[in-house]
Amino acid sequence: AQTVTQSQPEMSVQEAETVTLSCTYDTSESDYYLFWYKQPPSRQMILVIRQEAYKQQNATENRFSVNFQKAAKSFSLKISDSQLGDAAMYFCAYRTWAGKSTFGDGTTLTVKP
Amino acid sequence: EAGVAQSPRYKIIEKRQSVAFWCNPISGHATLYWYQQILGQGPKLLIQFQNNGVVDDSQLPKDRFSAERLKGVDSTLKIQPAKLEDSAVYLCASSLDGAGLNTEAFFGQGTRLTVV
Numbered sequence: 001a002q003t004v005t006q007s008q009p010e011m012s013v014q015e016a017e018t019v020t021l022s023c024t025y026d027t028s029e030s031d032y033y034l035f036w037y038k039q040p041p042s043r044q045m046i047l048v049i050r051q052e053a054y055k056q057q058n059a060t061e062n063r064f065s066v067n068f069q070k071a072a073k074s075f076s077l078k079i080s081d082s083q084l085g086d087a088a089m090y091f092c093a094y095r096t097w098a099g100k101s102t103f104g105d106g107t108t109l110t111v112k113p
Numbered sequence: 114e115a116g117v118a119q120s121p122r123y124k125i126i127e128k129r130q131s132v133a134f135w136c137n138p139i140s141g142h143a144t145l146y147w148y149q150q151i152l153g154q155g156p157k158l159l160i161q162f163q164n165n166g167v168v169d170d171s172q173l174p175k176d177r178f179s180a181e182r183l184k185g186v187d188s189t190l191k192i193q194p195a196k197l198e199d200s201a202v203y204l205c206a207s208s209l210d211g212a213g214l215n216t217e218a219f220f221g222q223g224t225r226l227t228v229v
Contacts, residue, residue: 035217037220043223044220044221045220091156098168099144099168099208100169101146102158103156
């Protein structure tokens, strides 16, 4: 069974600074997807960024980028130029090709003005 | 495009009572998921539907939880009887497809259940 580990329950960053959230996963599969989701206090989960395991190039979405290390089974999220609106809980998720998802337990990000 | 709709937003019941949650996925999305999110934890998949068929219900406590997706659109999740440990947020999500490339899931706002 796949497992997803987020080792940082809480992180904080100064506004306009950069922060990196860690995620590691365990799988025996070679084809899969990885996601970072953001969950603000309103609860609705929003997709931040996705990475296909067969792609070597790291995904980027504006201020959000990932460092995908397939051999190390590591998938970290970097947020550049942090904004107050980035404050939320962030979940790393692994999805099999068949569509079964496993989520980590989340990292609460605080952005200090 | 309308998002995933869930109701109710909040529900408080006594233990041993029954409760039902409703979800309307994004139009055209074949795959529907129900997750349980206990406070301080990540979402845990309870059941996954592909159209009106069940793809995965391996983590659904079938002695008390049931779910259906009639006509491959709306879905209801029922708990009967509820236990204190069922207190959680129940999230519904949908995706265009369940496998391959179109697996991005869109989430509803969830139903917060409190069992007292």
